Amino acid sequence: MVKKRSKNEAKRQQILNAAIQLFTEQGFAATSMELIAKNADVSKQTVYSHFGNKDELFSASIENKCESLHIFDFSLNDLTDPHTTLFNFAKAFTEFITSKEACAVHKICVFESTAYPQVSDLFYRAGPLRLTKEVTLLMEGLHQQKILCIENPKHAALQFLHMMKGELWMQIEFNTKERISSDEVDEYLRDSVAFFIRGYSF
Amino acid sequence: MVKKRSKNEAKRQQILNAAIQLFTEQGFAATSMELIAKNADVSKQTVYSHFGNKDELFSASIENKCESLHIFDFSLNDLTDPHTTLFNFAKAFTEFITSKEACAVHKICVFESTAYPQVSDLFYRAGPLRLTKEVTLLMEGLHQQKILCIENPKHAALQFLHMMKGELWMQIEFNTKERISSDEVDEYLRDSVAFFIRGYSF
DNA sequence: AAAATAAACTAGACAGTCCAGTCTAATATA
DNA sequence: TATATTAGACTGGACTGTCTAGTTTATTTT
Secondary structure, eight states, X not given: OOOOOOOOHHHHHHHHHHHHHHHHHHOSTTOOHHHHHHHTXXXXXXXXXXXXXXXXXXXXXXXXXXXXXXXXXXXXXXXXXXXXXXXXXXXXXXXXXXXXXXXXXXXXXXXXXXXXXXXXXXXXXXXXXXXXXXXXXXXXXXXXXXXXXXXXXXXHHHHHHHHHHHHHHHHHHTTOSOOOOHHHHHHHHHXXXXXXXXXXXX | OOOOOOOOHXXXXXXXXXXXXXXXXXXXXXXXXXXXXXXXXSOXXXXXXXXXXXXXXXXXXXXXXXXXXXXXXXXXOOOSOHHHHHHHHHHHHHHHHTSHHHHHHHHHHHHTTTTOHHHHHHHHIIIIIHHHHHHHHHHHHHHHTTSSOOSOHHHHHHXXXXXXXXXXXXXXXXXXXXXXXXXXXXXXXXXXXXXXHHHTOO
């Protein structure tokens, strides 16, 4: 008869939190298990007891983060005013993809995509792929309600999402010193939404 | 009387080549100076004599690579047929940004942008910034020749370039297993060029 | 053109540091 | 009572950067 005492779930989460923070800040190779244990306020042995080795912990921490990043709620029911709807969505999207958290996970997943394709796949599915699918549905809706004339909704979704990235996203990606102002960002988004609607109007 | 013998330029280049290859393949932390020396067919001491330490070698190798990646020649003189001009440019652009070399440098510059902002800045200026400026000029040309109606040529350039990235670029970035076919890419590019022209036509 | 010289280069050893992962022995807890 | 947890020692290995001692090579002087 095996008596099994369950491992402390709180500690597990502490470890995952410390791990994702360090991994995203310093990268996989530059982060030591010892520091993760210390930051998680847990002994090194506990880390190894919860996660067999560094690779497993890395995968688990990315997976954990991807799940928590799923929360990007956009209520796009009101399609009657596409300008406002799309602009608001564009703003929310920009804020999301330029957030510290999202950028950090994005960065490490891309970087480790050759060594850990399964990890980067997690992010791809949870992020870009999921979002593209949702926006594709939105585009289909705009077409069916005769608000816009969108023959290929997937292409339109890709065009829209990529377009909205703009200059700010690049500057954050490359950590440049100068950053464009949020006014300029807004102007770019407004311009782009207007352009998008013009390009897909009847 | 100072006798100065210049260091071997060929060896310097061998070191830089080996360094950029390993750094882009394995990352900064995971690449050892010893292996760089070995791959460059040079002694470790020679590496240290040419480049004081690992950081310096890293910077130098990225700088060297950025210079060689400058070569993205697009002859965009013939503006009379914007569909063809923009499509050809879009194709060349896609091929360039999805090339192994460009992707690899992009990846490491983004990843090391916090630890080495000067390095990522090199790439940003040599790549995205330079290209955006050139395409902005193209957009101005299209406007002045009354081929398209582009009020804000910089926005148009950003929209165009970002839009063209599309799905393939994401799949390469995340190293996904499935890849869209080059036919699909062509279709996307054609669609996007048509959409772009529609959105900016008089 | 030959000899002299100073610097570049090589190979390898080396010190010092760090890290992944294991082991142990003691403690806490369900 | 069995298992989770802890702190810390420990192994084996890798890495950076230095040092040494000997070799090659470009340049300057004779």
